[in-house]
Amino acid sequence: MSPEALSPEALRDPLPGAPPGTDAADVLIVGAGPAGSATALALRAAGVPRVVLVDRAAHGSPERAALRVGESATPNVGPLLARLGLPDDLGRLGHRPYHGNLSLWSGDGETADDFLRRGSGHGWHLDRARFDRWLREAAVERGARLLAPATLAGIERRPEGGWTIGLRDAAGRRSATARVVVDAGGRRAPLATALGARRRRLDRLIALAVDVSFDVAVGAGPAGEPAGRGFRGRSFVEAVEIGWWYAAVLPGGRAIVTLMTDDDIARAAGLAGADAFRSAWAATVRLRDLVPPPEDALGAGAAPAVFSAASQHVDRAVGAGWIAVGDALIGFDPLTSSGIAGALDDALAAADTILRWFSGDGAAARAAAIGYARRAEDTLRRYLTERTRHYTAGSRWPDAPFWSRRAAR
Template identity: 95%
Template sequence: MSPEALSPEALRDPVPGAPPGTDAADVLIVGAGPAGSATALALCAAGVPRVVLVDRAAHGSPERAALRVGESATPNVGPLLARLGLPDDLGRLGHRPYHGNLSLWSGDGESADDFLRRGSGHGWHLDRARFDRWLREAAAERGARLLAPATLAGIERRPEGGWTVGLRDAGGRRSVTARVVVDAGGRRAPLATALGARRRRLDRLIALAVEAAPAAGPAGGGFHGRSFVEAVEIGWWYAAVLPGGRAIVTLMTDDDIARAGGLAGADAFRSAWAATARLRDLVPPPEDGPGAGTAPAVFSAASQHVDRAVGAGWIAVGDALIGFDPLTSSGIAGALDDALAAADTILRWFSGDGAAARDAAIGYARRAEDTLRRYLAERTRHYSAGGRWPDAPFWSRRAAR
């Protein structure tokens, strides 16, 4: 993840020579999920005047209302939100406290991991659509300009310094000049890859997810406020009760295993769910009626990273930088932490101190390397502890890594 050589002089002054009719930005951020919105918040709080946030979906669109995964926010999310100048009590916004995890993982029976025992307080089970919208709106309220719906159509480095970014929106094509660009575009890393970075995918994990009703009474009572994980031969299951009272049920497996078992179909998915040892009691699979014939939504959950975290006038954050395995529940905290680190790096680029600019880029790249190294060690440790099926493809692939 080595940085390219920076040219801080090109970053010091406003974008020169912008063509008439072209929008201008100090920082343009591609992607308005938690990483992008948090980067915008941090930059606006630091006084950067022209921050543009590009969101590929219009507000209130069906895409925004669709099922979302990544709803578990670990206890360190609250302090990160506070650093961004946001409330850290998400209960007031309708999210549920998340006190720890229940699991059937190693074959030694059900285990519990309560955050309180670590002295770290509690996390949150989020309504992800609401949480993401809150961050976007906070960024816009504090000065970021939101372009939505819009997608990246191209990018070119300007001879005078900075970038010309082509966007495609409802009106066709438009251009924005920017001093610095940020890739917060998720696992596709659209901006970083357009600038020559390569994505390194470490596995082919996917998430197949549905919403369902948790069990009533004692059967599901101890499950509320906790996440549940159950290892199976083809991967692992995850479930949590969402703020609205419904539960999300997700099967994590590799894409080829899912194809071979037809698990993207409603019947095969429900049959695999019904064969679990404990999950089926906490959240019973629907046998008939609403939801019984619903096929799961499918999302990429692969562990991956880009081979360059930062370059001359660009930087990657969130899933565009490192896509974490959902087993670690690191996605949201990692996105917010990346945003704060990226904003600090960009501010040092704007300082006019060439040595500080170079040191900032090198420091951000080293931070990404250290994060990736720690994550891979943790991932190996987690999967090694669940190796009850050492010869099964899902588990043997992870043991081999």
């Protein structure tokens, strides 16, 4: 499962037989979100000289600025950032402390889960576009090369070792060579699937999200919440018959409100439309008080943004000369708040695996690949157990399609 062993001398030399003008990399990473940027940071910190990030969105593009789901970073993100050599106080970058969760989930009334009571410190409510940009720019500042906008157009193994990668950018097609390639391309897992891995989708969950202006003084806060009114400093989750709602206050006087449901349920109810979405929001028990739905539908009648949030994984985490990280490896249900922490942890583990491949020790390289695959299997197993536990606890509507699909078997 490991690539050819590479000596330190080989790392400093151009790839053998690479055509003149071809981008040559020791490691080429497809995707420059948190998982890809963190992998680049870890590799550069370890001294890998030629790390290339391929990002399909240009810096500052509308796609890059689009609303992102997954705005909460749990307390374990701080130590992971520190391991990457980055500051763990994200407040200095404009992000808000995240102290815990409020939920109306099991029918036993509203409950609070405070991180400080667990002794785990606090996490962060993120401006995701700013956070992603910060990680990407940190990787570039530390020596990674960014190719953007560019997408994967093809990949083939080179007879002499490594890969030839076809890329498509604004000027047309270009090629690159790399000894190792990393799939950080998100839930589509473009690289892993091109190399024969299969995506296994476990449900049909989607997120319908809006970003609205929000005054933290709006809403009546329950007793015992952190300083500030409303639900500042916490995420809020409310279970409903068709799924569940998520809300959090974001930097810049904004709040994100998201309905999680299955794609067929959303289609049948027309929830991708502004009016139907607002009506469902207005029918909630508690959310409508914490973040009142705008009276004029959604501002200018805008419909919610729709994202896939399905639980999924690839059936192979690693192969000879390639490795998957982040959502390309395992796409988590947002209910677990595992996405960002999981992406950073994958990046550190993948970088360690790649360094062992480069060590020149064939036995260590093989063991590293096997270890990474087992780590992915263990992570998936723990995640599925946690997912079932969460949904079973919240099932006040056991016969409703959304909940019956997730019931413990």
